[in-house]
Amino acid sequence: MDEPLLTIGAFARAVGLTASALRHYDECGLLVPAEVDSGTGYRYYTPELADRARLIVGMREAGVPIETMRIVLDSPVAEARAAITAFLADQTARTARAEEAVRGVLAAVDAGPAARPAVVEIPGPVLAAALRQVRHAADTDPASELASVLVDVDSAGVDVVATNRYWMAVRSLSAATEGDGARAVLGLPEAAELADRLDRISIAELRIADGTLTVAGQELGRDTTYPAHRLVLAGLEPAATHAVLARADLLEGLDAAAYAEVDLFLMERAHLRSPHTAEETALRGSVTGPGARLRLGTALFHRVLSTCLGDEVQLAVTAADRPVVITSPYQPGHLALLMPVRRDPQG
Incomplete structure (x- = not known):
């Protein structure tokens, strides 16, 4: 008994493809209908073509190209398997590269625009005096993170800060600055050594990036947390x-x-x-x-x-x-x- 013929619409619904997709795969030679009416051009399909159509649907959803589909559909099992395995390996590698790229983009978005190093020129002896004036407010315990001096550059100039959590000393030095705001925390021995060097520099150029202060080629400081002194000062009554x-x-x-x-x-x-x-x-x-x-x-x-x-x-x-x-x-x-x-x- 001959198998019943299905119209293109009925067959499309049965296999999960659209009529236009069936026409496309007919033109590619991947899924040729059982009959085509010579007068009307209508395509008719038999149920036995459903397995081939569903295999095409699966490969289409996976993004398999037409030529690989052709090998899988019309070649011996070993060759068909090798073709689809190679496609899977290529897709896996592509996915890994895409994931790595996306993670890089996400990290860049989270970090925001790259900060420009803060650069400021200031009389060396003036900064040296500020370091010596505030250091007495620093913690005296060498193991404390507050046994240090903060050098903080913003658009107004340089703040030199020390605190032991009980009192705070701040010197604000006006200066023209370039780049973004930045800060560096100097240990007390570093601050004392820097003050001695600054006494001999008429105009010192400070460069701060990633928590590191560079003066005359020497890198000092560490990128660490430090009390937000401007918030503290903003909460005080005018002195x-x-x-x-x-x-x-x-x-x-x-x-x-x-x-x-x-x-x-x-x-x-x-x-x-x-x-x-x-x-x-x-x-x-x-x-x-x-x-x-x-x-x-x-x-x-x-x-x-x-x-x-x-x-x-x-x-x-x-x-x-x-x-x-x-x-x-x-x-x-x-x-x-x-x-x-x-x-x-x-x-």
């Missing part, structure tokens, strides 16, 4: 420090610092004594109220300071912009001096 000193000592200090000019800021109306010179007369006429700012030569400032009542002046240092504010203790707030930073921008 204010006051000191009272003799007016003569202040003037002597200004002379020793060799300031050519000082910037005078009047917090309230200044009460100046009767002027003795035309310069002082002009000065008195310009201090009409609080908020006035004046730039005076040091010699003229000597005379201005002499108009403060009493022989002592008060210093107040605020953390916001670090001015030194000088007022008379007898009339607080009447006269304030913003110490200039033109002479030593790192100090």
